[in-house]
Amino acid sequence: MTVLLAFRFLAGRYHATPFGHHVNEGLIEWPPSPWRLLRALISVGYTSGLWDGADPPDVGRNLIEKLSCRLPCYYLPDTVGTHSRHYMPTAKFDSGKEKTTLVFDTWARVKDENQELVVIWRDVTLEGTELSMLSDLVERLNYLGRSESWVEGRVMKDGEIIPEINCFAEPHEEIPDRNWEQVALLASEDAETYKAWRAACLENELAHLPLPAGKKKSSRKLLRDRERVEETYPVDLLDCLQKDTTWLRSHGWSPPPGSRRIFYWRRSDAISISARKIRVVARPKQQVVQAMLLSLTNASRNDHALPQVIRTLPQAELLHRALISIAEKVAGKVPQELTGRDETGKPLQGAHEHAHINPLDLDSDGHLDHVLVWATSGLGITAQEAIRAARKTFTKEGIEPLRLALAATGDFQDLAKMIDEYGRNRYGRHLARLAKRALNWQSVTPFVPPRYIKMRGKNCLEGQIRTELSRRGFPNPASITILAPQTQCQSVSPERGTGDENGMTTWHRHFRHFKLARQRGPQPPLNCWFAVRLEFESPVGGPIAIGYGSHFGLGLFKHCGGDEA
Structure with missing residues (x-):
């Protein structure tokens, strides 16, 4: 058979x-x-x-x-x-x-x-x-x-x-x-061969531990030694096949009995040793996307070791320099949507359509855990490859680099739907508030005026806000409210003790330690910040980022209230 x-x-x-x-x-x-x-x-x-x-x-x-x-x-x-x-x-x-x-x-x-x-x-x-x-x-x-x-x-x-x-x-x-x-x-x-071999081995080893002659009682040590010898040899072939490595080592076996x-x-x-034949699948042609989301972690996996939200501007600058360097290595040139400059090196004119880099605190613990890179005109193939290739960034006094990983790509409509895709209670809710259409919008990071503030005219504070919105293609807001520093707002990090028992704090405590000046780049006309609330006549979609440093995390807004469309 x-x-x-x-x-x-x-x-x-x-x-x-x-x-x-x-x-x-x-x-x-x-x-x-x-x-x-x-x-x-x-x-x-x-x-x-x-x-x-x-x-x-x-x-x-x-x-x-x-x-x-x-x-x-x-x-x-x-x-x-x-x-x-x-x-x-x-x-x-x-x-x-x-x-x-x-x-x-x-x-x-x-x-x-x-x-x-x-x-x-x-x-x-x-x-x-x-x-x-x-x-x-x-x-x-x-x-x-x-x-x-x-x-x-x-x-x-x-x-x-x-x-x-x-x-x-x-x-x-x-x-x-x-x-x-x-x-x-x-x-x-085979079973019979092992049985005969075991009997011969036991007979040979037990001969050195003979039982006393006559009616003399055997000592406990002798009986224990004979028992140890018998334990060394499994009772049958099936027992041999069931012994594990620990048993083999403890009984001195190299090959199993x-x-x-x-x-x-x-x-x-x-x-x-030749390579396996690989079925070649044509890579789908990459399309221009408006937004790419990166996750931010560290080697210790300790969220509280991540940069604090007050370092939004410096962290965006560091990542921007890294993306420029990667793009040069990947494509030999840096795309305009990353530099914000044309082939001659002059700043792009228009509606600020090049990339914005927004470090985000999506879990509201006071530490940056994601980075949203977006551009209204879209991120091209080279820019996408540079962002995908980014594996690390740095932070001040950091022992080890921070790790980056691509979490999501898509357009602003996809971003607005993240409440269903990325977690309704935490991450998704915060991401959706940056992009969903709504009437009312409120500051997430400080608004820093791009020009000196005048008492009246287009360079007054409200005039600068309207101009910034207009340059980015947004309609003229119905009302602009400058929130007083002592006005209450939701604390970024209730567990850090910056808010009361209801998780509330003031705008002054919320924004006062934010870094407001770029390390490499033009300085702000005024070293001051404002918390702003915008109200439009009809719902508008985000993201909205205006003012000085808006391409590096400042001046970001989210919709507030239940007025989203």
């Missing part, structure tokens, strides 16, 4: 390290050794509930013993050897930084995921109950090797075409040619 098992690797990959080798040696046990196959069947018998935890049933015991009496041969699908490298944390710290160690993860990638690994046991006679048990075990097997090696197994039916065997045990009736190679696999002894190394012949290209 011939028993055939077929395994299909659902993820197209097989992870397993040969016995006696370290994972960082980069070796792959291909094919799965007979020892591994038997242990997998035993394991799934327990974990699937087919067997109770005490001992396998007689049917299961007989099945394992019969399979162990014969060495299987294999049909191996075509595979490619590949690996990844990871620096894994060790939970050990040096100077406040966690140590890491390099770990290799090596696997065989199945070229055709529909191909099956076939294991063939010849001259094995199984009863009907044993064959049924084998079928149940194989079908319940979730993985073979390490847990990443997902499999779908089955017992092949009579009449199915048996594929050509391309891996078999030594000795073989024919000597393979130079296109074949040998690999050592771990296999089990009841095992043997068998040389198998396989084709020399069974694990090829």
